[in-house]
Structures are given as structure tokens and as C-alpha cells.
Amino acid sequence: MAEETLKSQITSAMKEAMKAKDKNRLGTIRLILADIKKVEVDERIDVDDTRVLAILDKMVKQRRDSVKQYTDAGRDDLAQVEANEIEVIQAFLPKALTDEEISELITSAIAESGAASMQDMGKVMNLLKPKLQGRADVGSVSQKVKAALAQ
Template sequence: MSLKAKLMDDLKSAMKNKDDVRKSVITLLRAGIKQYEVDNRVELDDEGVMDIISKQLKQRKDSLEEFNKAGREDLISETEAEIQVLMEYLPAQLSEEEIEAIVVDTIKEIGASSIKDMGKVMSALMPKVKGRADGKIVNELVKKNLQ
């Protein structure tokens, strides 16, 4: 079953179970997918759908950070629930140790020695961890290992 079909099935079950958070998150996801497909005149495969989900997840995490700074408890709990729903559609996330191991291997593969090589390392590394790691964490680990 494709990811788009799974989203549709989950939307139907969320509507039947009156799960408003799941329903709203899936509806927004499906709208984002449809918008991308219409704008670019393409049919997204599972990888493209995962990219959309990853972007939505990043937006929620950024918002969560801002809500924490502002002390908005009502929005924090709602956003955390949305993040949980989005995480269900992505592959299992890598731990920081697993990411660091991949970073070190990639640095050795490329032969990077200084922070000037960061672009090369990131371009080789991101396809390996796509959808399974937060780019911000990957970036920090690459900087740490290139110094």
C-alpha cells in the first residue's frame, strides 16, 4: 500500500473515531501533497510524500521551540500531538550515535579534513539519512567532526 493510500485510509478511520488531531494533521498533509502535485504537475511517489511529511514535521518542531519560549502550554501540547502523528508516517528515526557513525564514515569516504569540506560531506550524507534524521542534528554533528 502506498503512503498516499495509507493516509487516505487513516483519514477515514480518524473521522470514524472522531480523532480530531489525527484528522487535521492528515488533512493538512494531503493538502500539501496535492498542492505540490498540482504546482509541479507530477504524481508523488512514497519518497516525495515522505519529503512533504518531513517538511511538515520540521515546521511543527520549529513552532514547538517558539511556543516553549513563549510559555504557550495550550499550543505546546497540541503541537506535540501533531508531531507524534507525523512521526508515524516516517521511517524509524536514527539515534544521535547512529547518525554520528554515519557522519564519521562519510567523512572518511570523502577524505574531508576541514570545515571547508562541509558542503561535500552534507551532499553525500543527506541521501543516506533522508527521512530518518533531522537535518539540524546532522549539520551539528558534521561541524563537530570536521573541527
């Protein structure tokens, strides 16, 4: 039997959350499936694992922004709800890369693209994005790439 797709893993997790009566986890998983369904309907496609990872990555980023805004506004209760959603979403993402692994990827991408200055940043990021999808915050990695190219 073929390996289970990420989308079917999420659907299975929804069923498990229903059986366990875990309302918070169930709610977040339903949000994930709704975002996936929205993309499928809007673009008239069946999403593959790569696209599901991109959707999950975007959801985590949105929630991190919300946590920051809620914390700044003194709404720690709402920030905690968003943080809990991040945990559930991250359970479906691959293991996060360490700082050392990210540094190695940046070094090899700079060498592979022949980047010598800030004008070459796009080339480096194009090589890095597929490797980072769902495993690291692309925004923070781009800051590290800028620092590496500025030297």
C-alpha cells in the same frame, strides 16, 4: 500486489480516523494530504515516497519551531497542539536513527567523500541527506558534521 505507497497509507489512515471519529488525528492527516496535494498541483507531478518523506520531514521541522516559539511565549496550550501534530506526522516517518547510527553514518560519509576540512562539508552533507530523510534532524546532524570536521 505492489507495496502500498506512503501517500496511500496516509489516505487509509485518514479513513480510519474518520471512522474512529478521532478529530485531532484526522485534522493533522488532512493537513499532510493538503501539503502533498499542494506540491503535486504546483509542480504538476505525482509525488513518490521520497518526496512524501521530504514533505513530512518539513512539516515536523515547522512544528518543532512552532512548539519552541509557543513555549517561549508562554502558550503551552498551543505548543501542546503542535506537539500532538508532530506525533501524528512521525507515525508515517521511518524509525528515527540512534545517535550511534548517526555517528557511524557521519564517519562513513567523511571517509567516502575524502573530506578533510570545513570546505568539504557540502560533500559530506550531500551523501548524508538521502540517508537521513525523515529519520533524523538534518540541522543537528550538520552540527555534528561540523564538529567532526573541525577536529
